[in-house]
Amino acid sequence: MTGEFEIIAKYFAPLAAGAPGAEGLSNDGACFTPGAGLSVAVTVDAMVAGVHFLPGDPPETLGRKLLRVNLSDLAAMGARPRGYLLVTAFPKDIEEDWIAAFADGLALDQAEFGVDLLGGDTVSTPGPLTLSLTAFGEVAPGRALSRSGARVGDEIFVSGAIGDGVLGLKALRGELTHLSEPDRAALAERYRLPAPRVSLGRALSERGLATAALDVSDGLVADMGHICDASGLAAELHAPAVPLSVAGARALEADGSLLPGLLTGGDDYELLFTLAPDKAGAIEALAQDLGLHLTRIGRMSAGQGVRVLDGAGEEIALPSKGWAHF
């Protein structure tokens, strides 16, 4: 195995080439200067082999997913991404080819999202491959979106499509055999490479549209519950309104029992946000600007907790409200 410093020089330093403040990863840390008067938004997410990803997942997409998950958190705050730090805890028997492919994937997403590696730590572990990524962004002071500002009567919107993450995981596990191969591939791609809604988050912040926002990572219902808890309110979601992808809709049509899993499965990385009812027109304009579906799926009310209603207005019983580690 190549040494720690050689790995950094060969595979990670090139990812920092665009960030002068990273000094080629030769320093104790890195510096960057936010735009004048801007606040810094920070977030971190970790992924453990066997917990957050399948041990055989391709290295080309693994780093990209971790980066995107963090960019999704920045999007949920309305922040513009600036850079990131990466911690890799590698088992001693990791292959150099694996690291090369992992870094190649990150390079693709750095170009796509306009961020650079600023630094990190490369260590060994006797346990499973463990990755941790800290992302930095910038946002106007006081304009960061949060979970706590929803008001009674606010409309609840979600971007894109819900459920592809959990369906993609099923497809990769060999389930969903009633779907066509292209549908399963499309869902797997969405699981491996979620699309962080960076432009949407920035627009919601800059245009002052959202009263509360987060990204759907734990599951639509659980994350809706986070907004309710933080805002001291209740929410009612209309299951038939929840937007699905073409492949997701076909999966549900063929097997209606998938519905609870779609609503609670998580790994969607869409933005879930609330806004005053008189802002609905502005949301339509924003959806057109971004070329992104923004769908009204419910309403905030006094009380607590999340109720999910079917087409007849009956509450749907959900076996689980989302993913928890313990």
Add this chain to the structure above:
Amino acid sequence: MTGEFEIIAKYFAPLAAGAPGAEGLSNDGACFTPGAGLSVAVTVDAMVAGVHFLPGDPPETLGRKLLRVNLSDLAAMGARPRGYLLVTAFPKDIEEDWIAAFADGLALDQAEFGVDLLGGDTVSTPGPLTLSLTAFGEVAPGRALSRSGARVGDEIFVSGAIGDGVLGLKALRGELTHLSEPDRAALAERYRLPAPRVSLGRALSERGLATAALDVSDGLVADMGHICDASGLAAELHAPAVPLSVAGARALEADGSLLPGLLTGGDDYELLFTLAPDKAGAIEALAQDLGLHLTRIGRMSAGQGVRVLDGAGEEIALPSKGWAHF
């Protein structure tokens, strides 16, 4: 075991109480606003049970050490600490008492160093306990200390005492039985709770004294090598000048074979820095201001590599130049 969200609410949210931008850890990330016109310094370090610490190490000091190691990196850049993010990957069987003691330790150091928890991620792992901490600071643009600015003829200084980290680890492993119990306890304390030289780093940056700097984590000789590599120069270190603590000096006096280990062992978290010879007077004044020993241990020269000389001017052969993960 208490759930993920309960752990965060019960043990980690109180650590974020002093940081308004953390919103009680209820958000996707956190915000902070650097002082007007300042750059942001970022650094991250990870610790894996069985690799970076002893599995039985007390939780009270473990989090503090991880925080201090990162504050030491900020010190090496001359940055003022502002806050941190914490990733905890806990084995499923971790005891709640362990987490409580871990958080109590962090609270002590937050008060000592004036930083707050801003956010993080709490996940489970089938492997060893793994911790990762990202620290943020602020520094005047262009004034961050780096490893690359040393010049031929610069004096080499180091703060505090070298070798206590590796001796402390030996003491905790039951070695160094020729030392008194108080000496072994003092060394163990230094291993478990290094003193990040935050005030020194800031002063070196603000007063424009150092041409290059880093903190001694890989080992004095290996870290001197990092400055040499980054600056394109060579260094000559005088082993008899390397400052030792009282306990460290007694250990070496009783067993001269410890010397190579002291020079290469790492985990010191002292600042190693270079400066123009005409700045020696300013360093004396700074040492007095800070109440901290600052000791001249060598000189930069043209060439490459680090030579360590004994009292007779002969080069000391060193079996290893520092810690590497792979």
